[in-house]
Amino acid sequence: MEDSGAATEPLLLTTGAPGSQPCELPTPQTKVFRYRIWDINQQSLYLHNDQLVAGYLQGPNTALEEKIYWVPSRGFKQNKLPIVLGIQSGTRCLACSGTTQPELVLEDVNITAAAAQAGQAEPRWTFFRSYQDGAWRFEAAARPGWFLSTAAQPGQPLALAQPPDPARVLDFYFQGC
């Protein structure tokens, strides 16, 4: 344990509370959270044909699971818990595109850059997350009423769906890892 926190920051008004540990990441506003996501039917996400697909991973296949990276989305009212979701260390982000039918796509955009640009004028990367009975939902800011969802059958792409839709699963477990 090193107490470099107080030593290198002598100007800090509080003198490093006991047990304080420096965070590895430079500033809170660029902190990228790394989470595991799986739906309430135990399907996890993996990449296939450059799409995020939900399904069951067995034995050594478990290593194929894509971890989700997220940051708060900055141009929206924070009480709706707006976030930007990405994969591959935040180098690719989930985006809501499409004109008539909303479409979920992966875009090669840095997650912190997307979070800084996000706002009413650029809602494509933002999802409002909400928590109920142990599970999370993710509503597309660009398409109110449309949520991230998986198919009840495995091997199908992650997509957007409008409840009620018995063929789609909208509830996810979301856990830091």
Place this chain on the structure above:
Amino acid sequence: VRHLLVCDHTVYFKHYFVLRGEAVILKCPSFSHEAFSDLSLNLTWHKNDSKHVISGEDKEQRIQAKGDTLWFLPASLEDTGVYICTQRNSSYCAKVSIRLTVVEKTAAHDISYMQKLFTFTSGKLVCPDLGGFMDKKADLELKWYKDSVPLDEDNKKYIRLKETTSLIIGSVLPEDSGYYTCKTSFTYEGTQYPVTRTILLQTVETEKRNTPVIVYPDQKTTLAVPGYKMIIPCKVFIGLSRHFYTIVVWLANDTYIDMMYKDDRVTVGERQEIVENGENFIEVPLIFDPVREVDFYTDFKCLAQNSDGYQVLPTRVKEEGIDFDCT
């Protein structure tokens, strides 16, 4: 004479792991929607160490091709290997290699599916990848076992819904973690073959969450002298919530600090994640280098939020020695 096309060859990213003696169905993945819907495509299967095309004619044969699926009734250890499905017509050809590994029953844990549930909530285990069997009207009577012990139908801890592949646990406890087995059987031409899936259930402690409470700054104003460096820490009490569930940010006139101060005169310092007496705090400093007079007319806010709630604490910077409140 038909000229031979060079086939596009891909390797299927998921490997199949199955138990010896069980019914197994491999499925040829479709490459594209066009290919999938093109009925003129001729699909064949062969093992990569053999030129021999696996036929679907002989119902006595242990391994049979049926359209885009390859059936093993049942699988044996020597079936381990790579199977190639080839889709072709006069203008198109694509091959996919699929790796199959057949293991002994004693290795069932090595090929298990990981599933996770949160403690003290209800949740379900799902017997995975039975698709091919269900399509063919398999006997969907699933039997569930925990660590090889059958879970009786009258066990009140579990709920089984008919015609589903789920096992619902009413309230998950830490001791529910472990290996679960779901078993069904598949009947073909009068012979029954077992189908077994092994699940490793991990229980995850349900996060204890607290609404964040900003404990500092505790005054509505902070005294400052123009031209000097100053730091205002925002210290947030989050109780038993995990640090990473709570976001703490500083805003100036409702704008993020780095967007407001492109010259970095005012910046946000490093986030400190603190544990004091078993309770969690987050501290994020707002750094003025230096303080300018304009800061006395700016609304600064510390905002803390997690899934349980959020709190905003406005603060003002006031010039030291001047009492705005005198009447």
